[in-house]
Amino acid sequence: MFFSHLRNLTYPHNLIDLAFLVSDSKDDTLNMLSSMLDEIQNDPDPKMSYGEISVIQKDFGQKVQQDVESRHGFAAQADRRKLMAQARNWLLSATLRPTHSWVYWRDADVQTAPSTIIEDLMRHDKDVIVPNVWRPLPDWLGGEQPYDLNSWQESETALALAETLDEDAVIVEGYAEYATWRPHLAYLRDPYGDGDMEMELDGVGGVSILAKARVFRAGVHFPAFSFEKHAETEGFGKMAKRMGYSVIGLPHYTIWHLYEPSVDDLRHMEEMEQERKEREQEEKEQAKRKERVQNIFKDGRTQWEIDNAFVRDSIEEEQKAQKGAESVPNGDAKPPEDVPTAKKAQEQENPNGQQGTDALKNEDIQSSVEASAAKPAIGHVDTIDKPDNEKSDHGT
Numbered sequence: 001m002f003f004s005h006l007r008n009l010t011y012p013h014n015l016i017d018l019a020f021l022v023s024d025s026k027d028d029t030l031n032m033l034s035s036m037l038d039e040i041q042n043d044p045d046p047k048m049s050y051g052e053i054s055v056i057q058k059d060f061g062q063k064v065q066q067d068v069e070s071r072h073g074f075a076a077q078a079d080r081r082k083l084m085a086q087a088r089n090w091l092l093s094a095t096l097r098p099t100h101s102w103v104y105w106r107d108a109d110v111q112t113a114p115s116t117i118i119e120d121l122m123r124h125d126k127d128v129i130v131p132n133v134w135r136p137l138p139d140w141l142g143g144e145q146p147y148d149l150n151s152w153q154e155s156e157t158a159l160a161l162a163e164t165l166d167e168d169a170v171i172v173e174g175y176a177e178y179a180t181w182r183p184h185l186a187y188l189r190d191p192y193g194d195g196d197m198e199m200e201l202d203g204v205g206g207v208s209i210l211a212k213a214r215v216f217r218a219g220v221h222f223p224a225f226s227f228e229k230h231a232e233t234e235g236f237g238k239m240a241k242r243m244g245y246s247v248i249g250l251p252h253y254t255i256w257h258l259y260e261p262s263v264d265d266l267r268h269m270e271e272m273e274q275e276r277k278e279r280e281q282e283e284k285e286q287a288k289r290k291e292r293v294q295n296i297f298k299d300g301r302t303q304w305e306i307d308n309a310f311v312r313d314s315i316e317e318e319q320k321a322q323k324g325a326e327s328v329p330n331g332d333a334k335p336p337e338d339v340p341t342a343k344k345a346q347e348q349e350n351p352n353g354q355q356g357t358d359a360l361k362n363e364d365i366q367s368s369v370e371a372s373a374a375k376p377a378i379g380h381v382d383t384i385d386k387p388d389n390e391k392s393d394h395g396t
Contacts, residue, residue, distance in 0.1 A: 001258075002108045003036050007048060011118040017052040019095035023087055024062035030055070054095045060086055078170040078231070084206075085224035085232040092216060103216060105209040111136070113208070113255035120253065121210040124196070127245035128211045128237065130204045132189050135257040140272070141265070146186030147257045149173040150205035150234050151249045157181040162229040170231045173203075185249040193252030201249045202241055203234035208255055215245050 009016070018037075022030050033055060041049045060083055088105070096103065104118060113131075114120060121129050133148035150173055158180035162171060171178050185199060220243055223235035230238050241247050261269065 001111065003040060005106075005110065005113060005115075006040065006050075008115040009118065010115050013048060013050045016050050017054070017095070017097065017100070018050050019054040019091055020056065021087055021091040022055065022057045024059045025057075030057060052097075056091065056094055058087075058090060060090075077172040077175070081170055081172070081232040081234075082224045085222040085235070088206075088222045088232070089224065092221070096213065096216060100213045103211050103213055105206060105211075107207045107257070109258040109260075110207065111256045111258040117208070117255070118210070120195075121250075124198065124248060124250075126198075126248040127215050128204060128209065128240050128247045129250070130185070130201070130207075130209050130248075131250050132185055132252065132254045133205060133207045133257055134186065134189065134254055135259050137259060140268075146184070146189070148205035148207050149184050149186055150203055151185035151201055151237075152180075152182040152203050153200065154202040155180055155182045165229055168226045169229055170226050171229045171234075173234075185251050188251040189254060190252050191254075195250065195253040197250065197252050199249045199251050201247045202237055203230060204237040204247060204249070206233035207257060209233065211240075215240055218243065218245075220245065 006018075020033060022033065037053055037055070041053070043049060062083060092103070102118075102122065104121075117131070121131070130151050132151075133146075134144055135147040137143055137145050152173060158171065158178075161178065161180060165171070171180065173180065173182070173184070185201065188199065220236065220240045222232050223239060224231065227235040228238050228242075237247050
């Protein structure tokens with residue numbers, strides 16, 4: 001990550017000398033660093049290689065563990081800051097050349113920064129200048145957070161606090177033990193603000209510092225002791241300000257530090273991972289239960305179609321049976337060919353047709369009477385039921 005940033009810097013590489021200090025290392029940092037420097041210096045692109053490169057190894061008796069809790073715990077801060085100040089001063093004294101005009105300090109664990117950062121900071125032409133430093137966070141922690149709280153303006157509360165502390169005490173920011181109520185550069189950030197806006201500072205953080213070389217040649221350094229109750233980079237800001245140099249911060253020009261999860265964060269991550277596994281297991285069990293139910297009723301649609309076809313066929317068969325019953329002649333009825341014969345026999349019995357006609361009339365009258373009993377008739381049929389003495393004069 002760090003070497004990726006080195007490759008992407010737009011400031012002419014041949015005008016930059018690099019200096020690295022490896023101290024109290026128990027891993028293969030030195031060999032890995034040398035290998036990566038050889039790679040960048042031998043890059044086919046001639047614009048990629050840098051000027052003079054110094055790699056220095058010196059131990060300072062670092063006793064603080066390098067896990068997040070140890071490095072950032074309050075109890076370790078004073079001694080840790082003083083030790084880091086010694087390392088910075090030693091590296092500076094061993095590598096600062098008369099030809100150098102600027103000194104740029106950069107932490108190796110910066111995750112994101114503009115490739116033009118050197119030119120951007122130089123353009124302000126200040127003696128000491130720092131950007132704002134934030135860090136990304138997981139969504140469940142809010143997504144982002146101010147990181148470097150060591151860039152600040154002095155407050156009356158902090159000055160009063162300093163008067164109450166021992167001579168060798170070191171005030172550090174971001175801890176409940178020292179409530180300073182200082183305006184912090186980090187908290188003044190506006191993502192849409194002017195990146196060139198300046199803010200005067202008294203203390204500075206060490207993640208990314210650009211300073212004019214003449215500031216160091218004049219004697220300003222990183223105090224490895226309590227200077228006005230501060231040490232290392234914050235003491236450096238105080239000392240530069242005391243000697244009349246400008247100390248500036250850019251609240252809206254932001255670079256991003258790598259996120260390092262704390263012990264509490266790691267514990268919460270483990271809990272979230274356990275919850276995720278339990279949720280996935282529950283989802284699998286629900287899927288299995290759903291599959292079993294679907295297997296039980298997997299022929300539900302087919303069975304419905306079968307039942308529907310059975311009902312439809314039954315209705316059709318019943319309709320066919322009814323039609324068949326209507327078309328079959330009654331056994332007591334005479335066939336159509338017998339009707340003329342019956343008529344002839346009747347004519348023979350009633351040669352004049354009078355008797356047959358009277359019989360038909362009587363049958364018609366009787367049918368009309370029965371019909372009128374079931375349903376009221378209309379017209380003059382009502383006169384049929386009247387007695388003979390009530391008939392009109394126009395009756396038959």
